Amino acid sequence: MPFITEELWHAQGTTSGRERPYELILAQWPNPRAEVSKEATDAIDWVIDLTTNVRSAKNELGIPPGEKLAAFVPSPSDLAASTIERSSAAIERLARLTPVTVGEAPSGPAMQVTALSDVFVIPLEGIIDIEAEKTRLSKALEASQKEVKSLDGRLSNPHFVERAKPEAVEKAKADHAHHSAEVERLQTALARLG
Structure with a gap:
């Protein structure tokens, strides 16, 4: 492709009656002067x-x-x-x-x-049923809080941490992090509803 482009560059110059002063393949790239606002x-x-x-x-x-x-x-x-x-x-x-x-x-x-x-x-008037949404979010929040409490108990037990397989401990930590984030998300959603 570069060779074809070079040929077209020179051929187009000769049809317009003037010779191209440089080889296109050796030309400098244009220097844009655009500034980011x-x-x-x-x-x-x-x-x-x-x-x-x-x-x-x-x-x-x-x-x-x-x-x-x-x-x-x-x-x-x-x-x-x-x-x-x-x-x-x-x-x-x-x-x-x-x-x-x-x-x-x-x-x-x-x-x-x-x-x-x-x-x-x-x-949100007319968009969603506020009371039904509050009930749904409250139930989900309660379930996640219960799961976090259960995982807290398991992870604070030295016997579990020492004797369980490392994969089980890592899974419990990952589940704890997930449910903690879910509690935060659900509390934010409930706060949005006022």
């Missing part, structure tokens, strides 16, 4: 954080990922205000939010989602 990267980071947190919150509460939700931001930072103004279409498409409203959210059950330092309030 800190403002643009901050805005992208903000949109990514918002999108990630909204998707995570939807997953925790069992809201379908494609469901468009209303969002309110009572006191946006300068970054949030400018990003919402310039990138509302991207926010709607990526975070699945209807146009974000700057102002107070209506009263009622809602979840809070952050994007860097900005706090968004997303009303």
Whole structure:
């Protein structure tokens, strides 16, 4: 391919009536003079954080990922205000939010989602059954807390740690870490419901 490109380079030069002054294969690469805008990267980071947190919150509460939700931001930072103004279409498409409203959210059950330092309030009235979701999350939290307590007892027992196979001890530690993280996730989900 480089040889064909070189031939085309020279052939095209002779058809335009002037000879090419250098061999293309030996030419210097162009030196781009583009600079990265800190403002643009901050805005992208903000949109990514918002999108990630909204998707995570939807997953925790069992809201379908494609469901468009209303969002309110009572006191946006300068970054949030400018990003919402310039990138509302991207926010709607990526975070699945209807146009974000700057102002107070209506009263009622809602979840809070952050994007860097900005706090968004997303009303849940009519989206999910709040009481049924609280009951489901409470049962799951209770089961995970019971499992953590059981694993704590097992791992704090010196006889188990000394006499059990290393694989069994590692599995118990991994299960403990998993259930501890699950307890934290479920507590966060319950806190979102208020």
